[in-house]
Amino acid sequence: MSAVLVVAGGVFKDSIRDRVAYNLVFFAVLLMAASFLLAQLTAGQDVKIIKDLGLSAASLIGLLIAIFIGIGLVAKEVERRSIYSLLAKPVTRTQFILGKYLGLVLTLVANLSVMAVAYFAVLAYLAWVTPESVQRGWEAPATDPRLLQAFMLISVELMLVTAVALFFSTFSSPFLSAALTLAVWIIGHAGADLRALEALGASPILAALGRAVYFLFPSLAPLNVTNAVVHGVPVTVEHMLLAATSAALYIALLLVAATLVFSRRDFK
Amino acid sequence: MTVTLPTGARALHWVVLLVTLAGAVGVRAATDGAFETYTPRNAVQWVRSPEAMRRLSLGFDSLLADVYWIRAVQYYGGTKLSKDEDKSFDLLYPLLDITTSLDPLFNIAYRFGAVLLSEAYPNGAGRPDEAIALLEKGIERAPDRWEYPYDAGFVHYWWNDDYEAATEWFLKASRVPGAPEWLEPLAANTLAEGGTRAAARGMLTRLAEASEHQWIRDNARRSLQQLAALDAIDALRSLANDYYDEVGRFPSAWSDLVRTGRLPGVPLDPTGLPYTLEPASGIVDVSPESTLRPLPVERR
Numbered sequence: 065m066s067a068v069l070v071v072a073g074g075v076f077k078d079s080i081r082d083r084v085a086y087n088l089v090f091f092a093v094l095l096m097a098a099s100f101l102l103a104q105l106t107a108g109q110d111v112k113i114i115k116d117l118g119l120s121a122a123s124l125i126g127l128l129i130a131i132f133i134g135i136g137l138v139a140k141e142v143e144r145r146s147i148y149s150l151l152a153k154p155v156t157r158t159q160f161i162l163g164k165y166l167g168l169v170l171t172l173v174a175n176l177s178v179m180a181v182a183y184f185a186v187l188a189y190l191a192w193v194t195p196e197s198v199q200r201g202w203e204a205p206a207t208d209p210r211l212l213q214a215f216m217l218i219s220v221e222l223m224l225v226t227a228v229a230l231f232f233s234t235f236s237s238p239f240l241s242a243a244l245t246l247a248v249w250i251i252g253h254a255g256a257d258l259r260a261l262e263a264l265g266a267s268p269i270l271a272a273l274g275r276a277v278y279f280l281f282p283s284l285a286p287l288n289v290t291n292a293v294v295h296g297v298p299v300t301v302e303h304m305l306l307a308a309t310s311a312a313l314y315i316a317l318l319l320v321a322a323t324l325v326f327s328r329r330d331f332k
Numbered sequence: 333m334t335v336t337l338p339t340g341a342r343a344l345h346w347v348v349l350l351v352t353l354a355g356a357v358g359v360r361a362a363t364d365g366a367f368e369t370y371t372p373r374n375a376v377q378w379v380r381s382p383e384a385m386r387r388l389s390l391g392f393d394s395l396l397a398d399v400y401w402i403r404a405v406q407y408y409g410g411t412k413l414s415k416d417e418d419k420s421f422d423l424l425y426p427l428l429d430i431t432t433s434l435d436p437l438f439n440i441a442y443r444f445g446a447v448l449l450s451e452a453y454p455n456g457a458g459r460p461d462e463a464i465a466l467l468e469k470g471i472e473r474a475p476d477r478w479e480y481p482y483d484a485g486f487v488h489y490w491w492n493d494d495y496e497a498a499t500e501w502f503l504k505a506s507r508v509p510g511a512p513e514w515l516e517p518l519a520a521n522t523l524a525e526g527g528t529r530a531a532a533r534g535m536l537t538r539l540a541e542a543s544e545h546q547w548i549r550d551n552a553r554r555s556l557q558q559l560a561a562l563d564a565i566d567a568l569r570s571l572a573n574d575y576y577d578e579v580g581r582f583p584s585a586w587s588d589l590v591r592t593g594r595l596p597g598v599p600l601d602p603t604g605l606p607y608t609l610e611p612a613s614g615i616v617d618v619s620p621e622s623t624l625r626p627l628p629v630e631r632r
Contacts, residue, residue, distance in 0.1 A: 116398050253390040254390070290394045290395075294394060
């Protein structure tokens with residue numbers, strides 16, 4: 065376990081030093097602040113727009129970090145040839161993969177925490193400058209704690225995307241890994257339509273293929289509760305647990321598959 | 333290793349930097365507006381299908397709904413301000429349809445969207461039927477909200493003069509759990525007093541006081557001002573008729589009525605603009621510049 069933590073610590077330190085991640089998080093924070101301006105363009109929906117934009121920015125920036133750091137986790141070590149010295153140390157390949165994964169997950173959680181703090185700060189400011197009479201018309205308070213549920217599920221989604229990126233990075237080039245991870249993410253969000261291809265006029269074979277892909281690939285739609293939380297609609301604990309459990313099973317599956325593929329690679 | 337430039341070379345770099353900056357800004361200012369960009373004469377909506385847009389949103393449906401709502405509001409505002417005689421609000425309903433398909437709980441898009449759709453042309457789309465369709469969609473998605481059937485009743489009352497349909501919708505609204513108690517008496521009064529300004533004033537006062545949205549409250553206040561203007565026009569018309577009976581012609585200006593003691597001064601509408609008086613016919617109206625135009629009677 066300590067070897068996993070050592071590898072994870074290395075990834076975390078590297079990622080925190082990485083200017084790309086810094087810039088992305090900075091961009092997300094800037095976007096959240098700028099949502100104030102965007103909200104002026106519309107009719108009385110500033111609080112909803114700021115909530116939507118903030119959650120979307122956190123999700124999108126987190127996705128970019130997960131993909132672009134995730135695909136380089138293994139590939140960079142191979143490219144720099146530092147993999148040889150790493151594997152010469154008392155670290156098994158399983159520990160290496162788990163450490164890399166845990167390190168990036170820690171990075172993502174740290175980045176998301178920064179974005180969440182900025183998000184709630186912007187919303188608290190909005191509540192502060194908005195008269196009480198206007199706030200009474202809001203469906204939910206600006207700093208509604210239920211928004212944290214959306215952040216939690218975004219974290220779970222990013223953990224899953226990281227596992228996908230890491231899996232692909234164990235056997236393909238960074239560019240291909242990014243494309244494949246993005247494809248899985250798109251399939252994950254378009255899942256419901258894949259299941260119902262027949263209704264869209266697809267042939268029986270294509271419909272069967274769609275159903276197979278639907279059940280084989282993780283569904284990311286249940287991890288997106290933005291629409292509900294911005295309107296103050298409660299997301300049940302059962303929903304949270306079920307969605308997180310489903311994602312956890314896919315993460316475990318992907319990490320095991322990544323370890324298997326990586327253990328078969330010959331670096332001699 | 334850091335390589336520093338010699339002092340002379342560094343100064344030259346600064347000079348080149350400033351000259352190119354001045355040149356770039358100068359050319360930019362000189363050519364400002366010289367390049368004509370193509371803008372379609374009529375607004376275009378490339379994706380018409382709400383279902384297709386939902387699929388394309390890839391989980392960002394809530395954010396995309398905001399984008400479409402902003403687009404709908406901008407489209408309405410731009411079209412309303414347009415001087416084009418053939419202007420049309422044709423895209424307003426499709427934009428609102430996509431907005432509410434992407435975010436089925438987008439309360440203001442249903443409520444304020446219905447206001448924009450039902451408002452008489454050229455101030456709005458003049459499509460009460462589309463307003464009702466939008467509100468029916470809202471009722472289907474959120475049957476626990478009494479405001480949507482109430483708004484549908486109001487559209488029937490105010491824009492369709494259909495007091496039976498309005499009563500039916502008010503009754504539907506009153507049956508929604510948690511609906512305010514005043515809805516049932518309102519439904520009963522609508523049939524009895526339908527078409528009277530007093531009944532309309534009662535409904536609008538409820539909206540102006542109780543609606544959770546500032547824009548809807550403001551719109552109701554504007555309608556209340558229109559009713560006040562209608563009352564004032566009736567009273568002024570009566571004074572003009574009295575003047576005709578006495579003098580044998582309509583007053584040529586408000587000053588005739590002021591001079592004869594019928595009015596204390598030039599009468600102003602609730603927005604502060606003087607009413608207009610047509611000397612030949614004695615017709616009184618709000619000023620062409622008034623934001624109260626068109627008054628509800630003008631569409632009937």
